Amino acid sequence: MNKPQVTIIVSQRERFSYTRESLESIYQHTPVTFSLVYVDGGSPRHIQRYLKEQAQEKRFQLIRTEQYLSPNQARNLGLQQVNSEYLVFIDNDVIVSPGWLDSLLECAEETKATVVCPLTCIGQPLGETIHLAGGEAHIFVEPQEVGVKRRVYEKHYFVNRKVTDVRDQLHRQQCEFAEFHCMLVRSEIFQQIGLLDEGLLSTREHIDFCMTVAEAGGTFYCEPTAVVTYVPGLKFELSELAFFMLRWSDAWEIASLEHFSQKWDLTTKDKYFKKRYKRMGHRRYQAFLKPLLSSLTFGQNPLWLERIAVSLERKLNHYISDRYTRTQAVAKSVRPQTTAIINKPVRELVSTVNSLEGDK
Structure with a gap:
């Protein structure tokens, strides 16, 4: 069989109770061949059992830690297992729509973009309200009487707008950032920038990543024909x-x-x-x-x-x-405590992992 062109890395964002719905949507709406790495950081036992069963049935790689993980810690555990041209970061509370991955790959191939984000919607009904359709993020240098002042400029496109109201304005376009709800990335960029910054425990990690990629010469596009929906919600458990x-x-x-x-x-x-x-x-x-x-x-x-x-x-x-x-001991002891990886042949832990480790 040909090696998949893309590896999907699923990690927890802020909860565990939407695990089943999110994972099932990926397998239901992704006809293109892919590898999947699921990083499970300390989920409750019933979720742990479900993921173990699904990993055995669908033969994806499952990484389990008994402690909670910050988002970038979880993504880095998945990232170090990638041996494909592209990877997708996606949170465990996201529902994908039919053809989402095909559209992201097509955009990356045609534009040579380093990062491609989909049209990310929010809430129920799925695909109706926009959360993000690309945006701008960079450092603005403001001259002062003595020296300069550095400011962050950040702008999100079409936030909270109804898709039906702005559909004629939604088209593929170059932008400056994506969010980790869902993004497609060329794997080779990590050989330049190293792993994600784990000093960012809960916020600004997407801005940091995108500005780092931009500094390395990477480019960003938003592809609105790829649609995913981030579904917030909290179960009182x-x-x-x-x-x-x-x-x-x-x-x-x-x-x-x-x-x-x-x-x-x-x-x-x-x-x-x-x-x-x-x-x-x-x-x-x-x-x-x-x-x-x-x-x-x-x-x-x-x-x-x-x-x-x-x-x-x-x-x-x-x-x-x-x-x-x-x-x-959050930052220093997570990786050594990681449990065994399920359904991962040793032969696949090869050049990409070595190069990533070498750049750390």
Whole structure:
């Protein structure tokens, strides 16, 4: 059999409860031959059993760790197993549509792009509301009386617009960034830039990756004939909530923002960063705390109770992230603790892995 042209790397974004729906959509709507690597970072036992069964049945590679992983840690575990011309990063809460991968590959072949992103929609009904159709991201250098000031410029195209309202404006176009919800990447770029930056635990990792690729001479396109849908949602189960709260913890977000600013010589006093510090914890509030309070107060959500709940939740969040850091030694001990890889012949761990390791 011919070696697949593309390897799909699936990793968790912020939850586990949409695993089945997302994985089934990939196998249902992807007729082109592909390899698949699934990185399972600490999912609950019923999800672990499901993935093990699916890996044996569909003969994809499953990497399991018993601890939670940050997104870039998970992607790097998958990335080191790639031995194909292209790879796709895709989150485990994304539903793909028919022909999605064919369209991404066609765009990459015709434009010679380094990275191609699909039209990424959000929520139910699938494919109706746009989350991202490409965008712009770069460092803007602003002259000062003494020296210069470096700012991040970031713009998303068609956010929250209905596809039907802007369909005539959606066409293949060059852009400056993609998001890790789903993106196709030429594997060879990692021989230039190395692995993804694991200092970015929860945020800015897509901007960092795309600016790094651009610095290396890479190009980006958005291909709107490829459509995927990111489906947010949180199941009120302990294992799901624990991972979600760590994934969007204050500690991980602050560490990520500080790392990003230092790496790109930016100041956290800039409004780009101030906005993110001001909104610290908003994901936890919107997805977990607000629905919980609404159910307990029959939709009343009195302000005094909200203030108490926010304060208590923040203390709990700090406890969760502190405990994880103490017990897992996040950045240094993840890879050695990875369990055996399922259904992966040793012969495939060859030149690409060696070259990636050599560039670290």
